Amino acid sequence: MSQETINQRLNFLIKSLGLSIRAFSAALGVSDTNTRNYLSKGTKPNSDYLESILRHFNRVNPAWLITGEGEPFLTEPSASDEPLVSYQKNNSGQRPGPIPGSTIGRGYGLADCERERDTYKAERDLARQEALSLREQLAMKDQLIAAKDEMLSLLRTGFNRSN
Incomplete structure (x- = not known):
C-alpha cells in the first residue's frame, strides 16, 4: 500500500483515521489551512508537522509516512502502548471502535x-x-x-x- 507522494499519504492517513481535516489539524495543534495546503497544493510538510503526526498517532509507521514504504500502520503495539480510547462515529452516531493509530485520549x-x-x-x-x-x-x-x-x-x- 504505497502512495506516491507524501501529500497522498497524508490524505490517505486522514481518511483512514476517519477524521476531518479540521479534527486532524486540531489534534496536531496546527491550522487546517496548513493541512489543506499539504493535501491540495502539493506543499511539502515540514519536519515539525511530521513529528507531530508521529507523536499524536503513534501507530503510524514512520517509514511509510516519510518514504511510502511498508504498511501505513504498525501492527505490533510497542510495550508502552495503552489501549486506544478514541473512537470514530459511524453514520448512526454509535461508536464502532477505536480509530487506528490514534493517541487522542492518551498522550494528550x-x-x-x-x-x-x-x-x-x-x-x-x-x-x-x-x-x-x-x-x-x-x-x-x-x-x-x-x-x-x-x-x-x-x-x-x-x-x-x-x-
Whole structure:
C-alpha cells in the first residue's frame, strides 16, 4: 500500500483515521489551512508537522509516512502502548471502535488541554472585538444616515421643495 507522494499519504492517513481535516489539524495543534495546503497544493510538510503526526498517532509507521514504504500502520503495539480510547462515529452516531493509530485520549496531557483552551479563549476574544467593532460601525452608519437626512431636509427647505 504505497502512495506516491507524501501529500497522498497524508490524505490517505486522514481518511483512514476517519477524521476531518479540521479534527486532524486540531489534534496536531496546527491550522487546517496548513493541512489543506499539504493535501491540495502539493506543499511539502515540514519536519515539525511530521513529528507531530508521529507523536499524536503513534501507530503510524514512520517509514511509510516519510518514504511510502511498508504498511501505513504498525501492527505490533510497542510495550508502552495503552489501549486506544478514541473512537470514530459511524453514520448512526454509535461508536464502532477505536480509530487506528490514534493517541487522542492518551498522550494528550494537561498542557495540551490548556493550550487548546487558550487558543479557544483567544479566538473568542478576537470574535468579541470584531463584534464590538461591527457594532461601532453600525452606530456610525446610523449617525451618517441621520446627518444625510438632516442635510437633505435643510437643502429642501432652502430651495422650497417638497421632495
